[in-house]
Amino acid sequence: MNTMRQSYAENRRVERRHSFLTFFTRFFAGVITVIIVSLCVSAFFSQQNEFERLARERRKLERERNLLYEEYDSLKGLDDIAESLDYVERIARDYLGMALPGDRVIIVD
DSSP states (O other), X not given: OHHHHHHHHHHHHHHXXXXXXXXXXXXXXXXXXXXHHHHHHHHHHHHHHHHHHHHHHHHHHHHHHHHHHHHHHHHHHHHHHHXXXXXXXXXXXXXXXXXXXXXXXXXXX
């Protein structure tokens, strides 16, 4: 009988140890799972914030690009006018007091 009690007690001890190890393993796996899930969620929200920031920056840069295109078109038009011979002749006559050969210059005081 004594051996039976020892083996029963020993079996209970082994079972308790086994159940403790199973619990500890499951607990550890649960903690690791929670940590991994929280890191994934944190990374997701971080990427969402970065995506929104980049989208705002892209819209800002597109507006700036459009304004620069408009300014370029305006300056290109002025450049085309400034390169025309009629404009150069008008500036020479009106602001520089120049005349073409054969023109009569009338000076009014």
